[in-house]
Amino acid sequence: MSGCATCRHGCHGPNVKLDISKKPAQRRVAVIGQPNCGKSMLFNRITKAGAHVGNWPGVTVDLLQARVDVDGITAEFVDLPGLYDLEGYSEDEQVVQRFLERTPVDLILVVANASQIDRQARMVYQVRQLGIPAVVLLNMADEARHFGIQIDTSLLSQRWGLPTFLISAKYGQGFDEAFAEVAHELHETQRIQQPLIGMRERLAEHRPSDQEIYSVLDGAVTMPPADQVSRTDRIDRWVLHPFIGLPLFFVAMALVFALVWNIGLPSQALAGWVTEWMQTYLIEPVIAPLPDGLQDFVLNGVWNGVATVASFVPLVVIFFFCMAAIEDSGYLSRAAFMTDAFMAKLGLDGRGFVMQIMGFGCNVPALMGTRVIRSRSMRLLNMMIIPFSLCSARLAVFVFIIAAVFPSTYGWAVLFLLYVLSFASAFLAALILQRHKHFASVEPFVLELPPYRLPTIKQVLWRGWGEVREFLRRATNFIILGCMAIWFLTNYPIGAAGINTWGGQIGQWMAPVMDPIGVVDAHLTLALIFGFIAKEVVLGALATIYAMNEAGVAQAIGHALTPADAIGFCVFTLLYTPCLSTIATIKAESKSWGFTAFSLGFSLMYAWVMAYAFRYLAIAIGL
Amino acid sequence: MTVLATATMTLSELKLHETAYVDSVTAGPHGSGLVSRLHAMGFLPNQQIRLIRKARMNGPLQVKVGSTTHVAIRLLEADMVIVRPVLMPNSESETES
Numbered sequence: 259m260s261g262c263a264t265c266r267h268g269c270h271g272p273n274v275k276l277d278i279s280k281k282p283a284q285r286r287v288a289v290i291g292q293p294n295c296g297k298s299m300l301f302n303r304i305t306k307a308g309a310h311v312g313n314w315p316g317v318t319v320d321l322l323q324a325r326v327d328v329d330g331i332t333a334e335f336v337d338l339p340g341l342y343d344l345e346g347y348s349e350d351e352q353v354v355q356r357f358l359e360r361t362p363v364d365l366i367l368v369v370a371n372a373s374q375i376d377r378q379a380r381m382v383y384q385v386r387q388l389g390i391p392a393v394v395l396l397n398m399a400d401e402a403r404h405f406g407i408q409i410d411t412s413l414l415s416q417r418w419g420l421p422t423f424l425i426s427a428k429y430g431q432g433f434d435e436a437f438a439e440v441a442h443e444l445h446e447t448q449r450i451q452q453p454l455i456g457m458r459e460r461l462a463e464h465r466p467s468d469q470e471i472y473s474v475l476d477g478a479v480t481m482p483p484a485d486q487v488s489r490t491d492r493i494d495r496w497v498l499h500p501f502i503g504l505p506l507f508f509v510a511m512a513l514v515f516a517l518v519w520n521i522g523l524p525s526q527a528l529a530g531w532v533t534e535w536m537q538t539y540l541i542e543p544v545i546a547p548l549p550d551g552l553q554d555f556v557l558n559g560v561w562n563g564v565a566t567v568a569s570f571v572p573l574v575v576i577f578f579f580c581m582a583a584i585e586d587s588g589y590l591s592r593a594a595f596m597t598d599a600f601m602a603k604l605g606l607d608g609r610g611f612v613m614q615i616m617g618f619g620c621n622v623p624a625l626m627g628t629r630v631i632r633s634r635s636m637r638l639l640n641m642m643i644i645p646f647s648l649c650s651a652r653l654a655v656f657v658f659i660i661a662a663v664f665p666s667t668y669g670w671a672v673l674f675l676l677y678v679l680s681f682a683s684a685f686l687a688a689l690i691l692q693r694h695k696h697f698a699s700v701e702p703f704v705l706e707l708p709p710y711r712l713p714t715i716k717q718v719l720w721r722g723w724g725e726v727r728e729f730l731r732r733a734t735n736f737i738i739l740g741c742m743a744i745w746f747l748t749n750y751p752i753g754a755a756g757i758n759t760w761g762g763q764i765g766q767w768m769a770p771v772m773d774p775i776g777v778v779d780a781h782l783t784l785a786l787i788f789g790f791i792a793k794e795v796v797l798g799a800l801a802t803i804y805a806m807n808e809a810g811v812a813q814a815i816g817h818a819l820t821p822a823d824a825i826g827f828c829v830f831t832l833l834y835t836p837c838l839s840t841i842a843t844i845k846a847e848s849k850s851w852g853f854t855a856f857s858l859g860f861s862l863m864y865a866w867v868m869a870y871a872f873r874y875l876a877i878a879i880g881l
Numbered sequence: 882m883t884v885l886a887t888a889t890m891t892l893s894e895l896k897l898h899e900t901a902y903v904d905s906v907t908a909g910p911h912g913s914g915l916v917s918r919l920h921a922m923g924f925l926p927n928q929q930i931r932l933i934r935k936a937r938m939n940g941p942l943q944v945k946v947g948s949t950t951h952v953a954i955r956l957l958e959a960d961m962v963i964v965r966p967v968l969m970p971n972s973e974s975e976t977e978s
Contacts, residue, residue: 292921342921347914373949377923405949468925484900484929484948491933494951500937595953599940608941608953632914702911702958703941706922707951 283325283334285444286362290354290385291369292378293340294708296397298322300369300427301337302720304437321357328441336361339629344384345461349629358388359457364450365391365443372396372424373405373709376481379471382418387461388454391447393440394422399431401709405488408480417474428714490709494592503596510589512674514580518653519670522573523661529572530808533565537807558805559745560738563798566808567737570654570797575726577650581619582721586713590615594705604685605692607703610640614684617647618677619725621836625843636699641844642691642857643684645836648677650729651793652836656828658797662812663824676828683833683868687860736838740788740795741802747784748803761803775869776826779818786830792837821881826873833865884969892930892944893959900931901964909961916961923950924962 289304291297305324322337338357339350346352368385370378375396385392396402396409402424415422421443423436454460497503537557545556584590593615594608601610609630617624624644631637648656656676660669691697747761757766757780764787765772765780772783785799804811819827835841835858845854889904903926906919923946924930933943933951941953954962 343917346917374923374947376947377921377925377928377950380921407949468920472925482948484931484945486948488949490951494933494943498934498936498943500934591953595936595941595943598953598955599936599938602940602955607955700910702909702915702918703953703955704915704918704922704958705941705953707943707953709949709951 283332285331285333285364285447285449287333287335287365287367287440287444288338288358288361288363289335289367289369290338290344290381291340291397292342292371292374292381294706295340295369295371295374295378296427297340297369298337299717300367300395300397300425301335302717303427303430303433305335321353328444331441331444333364333444336363344381345458348632353629355457358454360453362450362453363390364447365393365440367440368392368394368420369397370394371398372402372409373398373407375407375409375475375479376472379475380466382420383466383471384461386418386420387464388457390450390454391443392420393436393443394418394420395436396422396424397427399424399426400429401711405486406482410478413478414474417478428717488709490588493710494707497589497592498595503592507589507593507596510584511677514584515674515677516670518573518577518580519657519673522576522657523666523669525572525576526569526657529569530565533568534807537561537565554749554805555742555745558802559742559749562801562805562807563737563741563744563795564734566658566797566801566811567654567794569808570657570794571726571730573657574650574654574729575722577653578619578725578729579718579722582718582725583713585616586711586717586721588708588710591705591707595707598703602703604688605639605697605699606636606688607701608705609703610636610643610688613640613644614647614681617644617649618653619650620728621645621647621649621840622843625840625847628847631701633699633701635697636701638848638853639688639691639697639699641848641853642697642860643688645840645844645857645861646680646684646687646833648680648832649793649836652832655793655796655831658800658808658812659815659819659824659828662815663819663821676832679829679872680832683864687864736792737794737798740791741798744784744788744799744802748781771866774873775830775866776819776823776873777830778823782818782827786834789831790835790838792839793831796831822873822876825876825881826869829872830865830869833868834862883967885965886968887965889963889965891960892932892942892954892962892964893956895932895964895966897932897935899966900929901966903928903930904963904965907961907963909958911958915958919958919962922952923947924952930964 289297289301301322305326321339323334325332325334336357338354341348341351341354343351344355366385366388368382370381382394394414396411402409409424411422411424421439423432423439425432425436427433497506499506541557541561545553548556590612594612596608597611598608601607604610613624613627616627621644624647625641628637628640628644631640656673660672664672744761747764748759750760754762757763761784762780765783768783769780777783777786781803785796785803788799789796800811800815801808804814806814841854841858844857845851848854885902892901895901903924905926906916906924908916928947930947931945933945935942939956941955942959944952944954946952
């Protein structure tokens with residue numbers, strides 16, 4: 259059972275720490291494996307860097323890397339996208355091929371799901387064929403034990419000719435021993451200077467038969483009987499039930515939003531109290547000696563905007579933790595299974611539904627997640643509708659507007675309706691667009707349904723924190739600049755006020771377009787214009803424009819907007835361009851300016867038409 | 882002793898809760914890329930599979946491949962997988978883990 263036969267380094271854990279110096283790494287280690295083998299979690303454990311972990315094929319799309327000091331050698335670990343076949347054709351698989359053909363790698367860690375070794379052994383063979391030193395890590399030992407799987411790692415090490423270990427990256431079992439071997443390999447091997455030129459040709463030279471690959475497992479691996487009923491099978495009977503499966507899914511989502519609303523709002527008041535305290539006891543005393551105009555700039559041009567956005571951080575934190583837990587649980591693949599037949603009618607597949615949900619966090623990773631789709635037309639169609647997914651930045655705007663305009667007892671229901679609208683608008687857009695030949699596609703749908711996994715608290719915190727850090731980085735950069743620009747536009751020319759300022763003039767000029775959708779205040783128009791940068795800026799902008807703190811703005815908005823106007827404003831905010839980062843990602847992923855421009859133009863018109871329709875619908879029903 | 886049918890059929894023709902053994906995977910409209918993907922997902926010759934459930938509205942099938950892998954596969958792709966259904970299973974009852 260133990261891999262100690264190959265553990266020449268002694269079984270104590272090597273001395274590992276994250277290296278943040280600038281000197282070049284001495285060794286490079288690539289981590290490869292199939293989707294859902296826990297590769298990212300292993301990467302997290304090695305690098306302590308908080309890489310993204312997802313229980314969904316293809317979630318690690320960017321190449322995460324971290325430099326680690328291993329017993330005095332600086333090694334750069336690169337987490338490659340999950341792939342099924344080193345000779346595969348999907349974009350993700352080509353990313354790995356391109357990486358290996360261009361970058362010299364000194365050591366490969368082949369990660370496989372121990373409980374699925376009966377079908378994941380081909381990659382071990384492929385890596386062995388590359389001729390690069392490699393260590394095989396059979397991950398998820400905890401799950402394998404649960405299934406009753408027996409693995410003789412020393413026999414496998416012998417037969418494969420590669421050191422093989424059974425580990426659990428999630429709980430740490432067997433990790434130190436395996437990593438000691440990794441450290442040993444790094445110290446023993448010479449630096450490799452050349453990348454694997456002609457890797458695909460090398461693999462094609464000899465393709466071992468299934469017989470050759472899987473006979474190695476005979477006697478070394480004992481799988482459970484195929485008719486064994488697992489915990490996952492029992493849960494699936496309810497979760498995938500033909501009639502209650504989907505309703506159960508929507509109830510689960512509604513519960514998440516109710517939770518975010520009911521915990522998030524009080525936490526927001528708390529955060530508001532903290533920023534107010536900081537303003538009174540820190541900011542105001544510090545800027546007191548400055549001239550009045552400058553004081554006004556610091557307080558209303560920068561501080562109010564930043565403080566308003568900051569007050570939404572607790573809410574966003576709670577939201578991301580919930581999303582991380584759902585993503586890591588394996589539930590989203592089930593959602594793909596249940597919705598696939600419906601999505602097929604829209605020219606998409608079940609994965610498209612999941613990408614809309616992933617977009618709830620942030621549209622950018624969801625857009626990058628489309629790389630698992632092989633057909634370009636289907637991928638583009640997905641990229642057209644992902645920006646309609648209600649991301650966390652828009653969540654902050656909506657929570658603010660809803661809390662200001664609607665009674666708090668059913669505020670969460672209005673919020674949930676906005677999520678439903680986000681889905682409905684995305685699907686309607688797909689339904690319209692798929693008629694065009696550019697978006698018509700033939701794409702196979704074969705998707706793994708991983709076992710349900712209970713995410714550990716640590717894992718959820720790791721994941722959630724990574725996302726929150728990203729949100730904060732974006733928020734602070736864009737918001738400070740956006741608020742400063744808005745302050746200038748709404749305070750100049752000197753002596754002007756209201757609609758006579760530059761900002762007011764812009765709003766006035768846009769009024770014929772914006773009035774019909776409920777954006778009746780020139781200042782709101784200005785906020786929406788700056789919302790192009792990022793949706794959090796809308797909030798900061800409102801605080802800056804009204805030159806008040808959060809509570810004050812909420813009151814002012816509550817007076818200025820009727821519920822129907824608020825609906826128009828929210829629908830427009832939901833559907834027009836999410837942010838500059840999204841546009842940049844659409845350009846980078848589609849590699850087409852034409853498509854990017856089309857996506858931008860389409861969403862603007864679509865947002866206007868929908869906002870118009872919903873505002874008048876609201877007026878018609880008497881709101 | 883497990884008895885297999887002599888005639889093959891496609892995975893999409895398999896009845897609900899029926900068990901079969903994979904015979905081969907044919908190259909459908911998507912070419913060899915999908916064949917190797919299906920192999921990697923466990924649709925290897927002589928692997929035991931079982932049709933667990935069918936999604937509504939002619940949606941995908943949920944197939945248990947071997948003892949630990951579950952795969953969702955559309956009917957069109959299930960047509961590519963040639964199987965031999967089990968006529969007489971060697972054990973009657975399911976075992977709980």
